Amino acid sequence: MDDSIQEFKKAVEVGPNSEKTRSNLGIAYHESGERDKATVELEEALKVNPRSAEARSALGNIYMDGGNLDEALFQFKEAVKTDEDYADAHNNLGNAYWAVGWREQAVSKYKDAIERNPNLGVAYVNLGRAYGEAGMLDQAIEELARAERLNPYMPEVHYYMAEVYYDKGMLKDAVSEYKKSMELYGQDAPPDIIAAVNSRVALAQYKAGNHDEAVSGFKKVLEIAPDTALAIKPEEKAISKTSSVEMQKEMIPKEKALAESYSLMGDNDKALKQWRDVIVHCLDTVDVPGTHIEEGTVEKARSSFNELFQADAIGREAQGVYLRIGRAYLKRGNLGEAQLELKRALDINPTLLEARLELVKILIRKGSLEEASLEAKRAELLYPSNEEVEILLGDICLKRDMLGDARVKYNESLELSPRSVRAHNNLGVAYVGQGRLDDAVMEYLAAIELDPTSPKIHMNLGRAYYRKGMKEAADLEFDRALEINRNLAGAYKGKAMIDEDVGRWEEAISGYEQALKLFGEDKYLQKAEIHDHLAAIYSKKSMTKQAISELLEAVELRLAAVRNYDALGLHYYNNGSFEEAVRYWGKSVSLNTVLAKRYERLGTYYSRAAMYDEGILVYKNAASMYRRNESKALMHYNVADIMLEEDLLEGAISEYGKAVKLDPKLARAHTGLGLAYDKKGMLKRAIHHHKKALEIDPNLAEAHKNLGLCYHRQGLSKEAKKEFAIYNNITLKEQYR
Template identity: 20%
Template sequence: MRRIRMTAWVVGALAWLALVSADALATERPALPAKPPGSEQDPDAVAYYHFMLGYQHEVNNAAVEAEAEYLKALARDPNSVAIHLRLATLYHARGAHDKAQAHAEAALARDATNLQALQMLASVAVAEGRTERAIESYERIVALWPQEAQAYFSMGMLLSGLKRYDEAEQTIRRGIAVSQTTAPTGYLYLGHVLVEQKAWDRAVQAYRDALAVNPAYEPAYVGMAATLEAKGDTAQAITVLRKVLQEVNKGNREARQRLVRLLLTQKAYEPALALLREAVQESPDDVEAQLRIGLIYGEQKDYVKAVEQMRLVLALRPQELRVRDHLAYLYEEMKDFDKAIAEYRTIIQADERYSDAHLHLAYLLYRLKRNDEALPHLQKVIALNPKMTEAYLLLGLTLLQASRQEEAVAVFREGLQRNPDSADLHFNLGTAYDKMGRFGELVHEMEEAIRLDPKHADALNYLGYTYAERDMRLEDAVALIQRALAVKPQNGYYLDSLAWAYYKMGRFQEALEEMKQAVAVVPDDPVFLEHLGEIYLTQNLRGEAREAWLRSLELDPTNHKLVERFKAKGFGDPATEERVRKSQQRLSHKAL
């Protein structure tokens, strides 16, 4: 029979339902039969002896010994339904589904209405992905046992996994109708089916119906909160989760974790911290809660507390490498780079295949311009994850920073062989070609990046500015840069590009307006200030132009071209200006 893949949530739901069906037999304490194995007229004492030994082994989780004893009992009495069912349960738990099915069928051959055997056949079919076969088994169950609500629920979930939603809903509602005690469970799974269809309001109502039957049914609160979150009603989701913790069960771990996460999305750090501290009070070794507290301190930029918290977590779990990775990042934020590097290296010594540590260390070394140290870590990341785009990007950028353009080009190309649809790789390959003066290839790569991602703002801006700088295709330049600004309206670099394109077109007033905005956003970029001075000159605003250029030279006194232009415009010698002279002195001391 054709096997059909189910969605992960359906499989999870069925696993939960199994707590009250055949799957539970794999984990529950096995029940003793009402009477010894053997026929009612002539019970077999030896079979019963081996059965009891098998039962004892099963209770003690000694599955191999239990199997051996059950087989001995079965050899003595091959017609015992109870023995076949215990063996089916053992085999199902071990994943030996063919054997589990054979024993369930043997039990049914001797008792055609045995509910436990029918549930086992359905459970085996689910485990093997034979969805239609499982549905047939549940149909047999409800035909023989029409009051068996769990069978309706299980069948409904399977139908939902096949996207047969109307049938799924009808089936689950039939189960609710016959249910005496499990109606809240039925409404819960009805809610899940409706969520799968994005029928948010109906799903919320299903969870409300569950709570109308059992106001303390915690899974319905959690399901309702998740649905409200998916619907976009975060505030109401938070209200529902608070109700669970305040009125139903303050120790509900899942509700607390969800509530903390939602509070963090709202940047409600103090209420989140209060919940996490409660969790730690209840369970001091709750590493996840301890870790979250540290992460919140980091978000609040209270790095000293964050570091203390991470060290506390490491005291509880010294082998938690991801915690050490967070600690290293905190040291980076504190600009204590030596400690950050030491932590990353400790991780790598513990597990040289921990690719995140290699990547994060390489990025820090790249920022510190320690390129030769960064390179082997990036090569290791690529060896571990040959398709990781970020590793190729950072390796290429590190090589560019080291003025090894040809090698950078080779790395970007290798990355594109692995990830041909990466707009970022095309963009960075284009910047490498720009540094090498290969204009045609620069344009091609930028156009390819834009083709793959029409909203790639950096590529749009870069190509537009490139055209403007070369006094070519100026209308296209403006259009490209405006597209970039549509994505990131307050990006100072894009505003500078647009101002420069207007300047090149002779649209000086528009250029001045855009350039002033750019400098307002990024006030300490010497190139922006140089451009601003040039644009002021077009308006004959010489005093403003001179001031803009002096500010530019204060930030970058090595711009000799601007120094000469400053003199040529009759503004004097900028080296006589005290602020420029001090800037030159600072640069000299730094070089020493």
């Protein structure tokens, strides 16, 4: 595009009064994203020829891209007036009509464009899209099929065809067309487009019941463009309750007035029921953007309801029974039954704070953070100055990695209750997450001053000291934690990390193994991290087989965590909790890179132990999991190196080739190709790749040496001596660095 701009600029210098040249330069600027320069050139073109339909239409496109639809409509209409037969202007005017919501006028203009130019494929695409969105699916397929016959390589054709098939329930056909559109968009397409297409493929798979493929697709969307995560929400499930909430907002003042009138009339039964309805409808508006409840409504409803509820002996007894049963289930670890009983208590008395707080804690433990946040906000609406509510809101933010919001909530809790041990401790955790270790230490010390018997706070303080490099202080806090609770896995791990750092290998191994025994079965990632540490220790002790065994354990645990996150994400997705599904799938995606690094390390260990088949396998696993092409390329390079060592030359050439394709600047891969071709006796190809490596990195000593050897075999002694001299010079410099 830069070359085109330069050529058109030269043409304008030669003929500044050429409307066609000015238009071409303006269009080139627009296509390169320089809208201001494009506008200047097109306006100059219109000064030369005010009746230029092409310039008008191109100027309209610029205004469309900038969101100035009124000006775009004006320019397109002028273009059509100027040249009634200019099909592109009719099509563009149709797009402008579509953008402002004038569907019928848009369809009419697309038809006008096709009538004037039956080979204008984009007009058929636009008409097909319009029919599809209007529910005229068969007509949409006809128009899109015509567009495909004209140009089967337009990705938009296949994308909109897939949308129509999806709406018709033809899911296999939809998936096929989505995949075609992805192939045609290619990897150079903007991430949001790639993510959108992948999202639709996954949705089609989900609707077809192929849940494993759907989860894989949703994770790919999160990997490509995390900000488009909500695109994975099925449209049929995306019906918001906003409309019903709006109705409730209108009803709340009327119901409040009715409740007050019942109270004045002395009809306590009806007044109690009516105040309960007011409270429930107020709570249902929580977390809906733009909602506003008249000041004092909630407080009035709560106090009036509770005053009347005191006289309802049966209701009070029932709420107490459900609350007690819920707590009993909770003690036994039966979270589902506990949740059910607490909701029954809240159905009777929606203001029962202790039941709602217990419910929030259960939801946090279950990982249902979206629902937990909703219930906590309801509690906050009912009791706006409650320390426990603010702490729970902080805990939810902490779980969501919203550290700044968590800090705000914990500080609000401390304003209400400055001696809250839990608020000080959790605020310290938030500070650690933000890297503010000094602030974290202050909060932990404040918590310990209030409660010196909490082993967890001593352990947290030890971790903060460790991160600050204060190992003696850290070790002391871990010891204090273990004096209070001998079964605290995290404290054993902390002491083992200190032992590892100072080279006390046996003590470190013992500490890590004790921590492994104490961590629960579901603590996949914590246990995986310990196995990583053990692998590193055994590697330093040259106990390669033990290191491999530990790393395999770490990998298996992380794979279990991935499977667990995938299953949890699907569970929440099936239940309509899309934010929770995205959160768990996001965790699963983030683990891929961690797993890739572990597979890479395993490859190193396997190579060191001459276990080449295993090395090839894990390097390939790493290549499939890394996101960046440069990282994938290195893994293929490692596979190729092993194959070259084993004289598997065709395989080595294939893997080096993959590395070069993924990362054209990986000079070592070209050198590897040179060595492989050299072993096959193909010296010309070998020389080509060694030279290519040196084009990328002129200081790659290995490439100079190998190129010299190739020249030597060809009898080119002068060239060989030159390369060997460069090789010696580079290696000599490296020795003295």
